Amino acid sequence: MNSQKLALQVRKDVLEMIHRSHASHIGSAFSVIDILAVLYTYILKYDTTNFKWKDRDRLILSKGHAGSALYAILAEIGFFNKSELDTYYMNGSKLSGHISHKNVPGVEFSTGSLGHGVCVATGIALALKKNQNKARVFAIVGDGETNEGSFWETILLANQYNLDNFFIIIDRNHMQAMGDISQVLETGNLDEKIKSFGWNTLTINGNDHKELLAAFKTNFCNCKPTCIIANTIKGKGVSFMENQLLWHYRDPQGEFYEKAKNELECLDNAK
């Protein structure tokens, strides 16, 4: 499956998962799906039959509230049975709303409290270096999540230790829980800021698979960590969810569900 196809299928999966379970955060999931699809199709080294393979690349979803998207990708590429997705957020499931590693093959680390996963990823990158393991570490962070001081603490540290095996992708959808980033806490030019901390930076369209792929393949030929600021659209893929804060919270039911389903079908036929 190419990454476009995977992304579309995962959007459909996530719509079903959140519709069925009345969970939240569909906008946050749709925002990040293209990033995950490109990573899992073309970039990450993994083995679905041996999840703990020591040379695997490590991916940590620091914005754990988009867990539905990662679960769906992992099921689509064969880490576990797709039927597990039907249990998402339900009594007795393994798949909690925020990403959980407990008994879920392919999930590196549980998150949910913002500003943790990205720092854990730094620790993993450090250890891999010490172990002379060539695997790479990818952390996906929300732009609202960069409000946390811990994010900036780890940006300093990863530069200090020249963690060129470490990549942060900021899902820059310009929204957080109570409103637009600019209204809540202006983060300004993240590219310039993070570059000034010693990092390689790239700003791209984070819903465009070609741009994502090119960014992940960029070789900076230096010993610094890399941050990709991926400009995205929250709710990407369903017209009425795009850039609408409501869909950080609401679960699609009734005509909303039907319309969303329809729009995703149309995208499929257009291919």
Place this chain on the structure above:
Amino acid sequence: MRNNLVEIICQESQKNKDIIFVTADLGFNVLNAFYEKFPDQFINVGIAEQNMTSVAAGLSLEGKKVFTYSIGSFSTLRCLEQIRNDICYHNLDVKIVALAAGFAYGALGMSHHATEDIACMKVLPNMTIFSPCDPIETRAVTRAAIQMKSPCYIRLGRGGEKNIHENNEVELNFVVGKAFPLSLGNDGCIFSTGAITSEAQIAVKELRKKGYHLSLYSFPTIKPLDEDLVKQCALIYDFIIVVEEHQINGGFASSIADVLSNIYEKHATLKRIGMKDQYTSLVGDTNYLRQQYKMDAKEIIRVYMENKI
């Protein structure tokens, strides 16, 4: 409960312009009731709980009465040292609000469960701890917290809880550090705190149908504890069932145990209902998790039946 908290803060903010409400990017569709009326008394610091807490300390140093607001662990454990060094050490007028006590956020997962917060807040000198069971108690403790000038922790459920108290007497007669009876009986005794008191109430009703009449006390204040009541009950009953949506280590039940350890006469033992030194890694809604971790009405009934003489 969160709406009842906001309702009272709105009432008081009308009179008191020094009330400042600080959130760490939480409260969509809840806090608008406040910030639309009092935009100058509202600050969203973004997703930055440590900053929120120290900023609250600074605001309070200059005479403000400050509320901080986020989900369970985020407004308490995430910024524990800020609460300790910046707020409690200086005995500042800051009220820390945590949403979604226990498993209120069910299937969202363990990061969103608050099961260690009472223990962490309880150990801090100067801190008062409120843990209301329903909207009526929420209104009462919010008003009381505003009247106080010292640090308070207010531990809430989520939204849409039903009243457990039959009338608003508690609201009228509320005293910090007093427990309130929800039912009285000679056949047994239950102490409960927070939203899980609804389970205790169901248990009491079911047991009454079987002919057992139990006393049930709700503890909207955990610190200071209603020691007189605890002592009284400890001398009357053989055992007391203590119910909390929290780790039993260091939580409400352990505060009760501290009181019992100072009684020299023969006294009640405790049967504790709560999280037993484990994390909530199971997935499910609040009721499901209470059932799986043996903290629901059925378990309370079982414990009573097993231990009664």
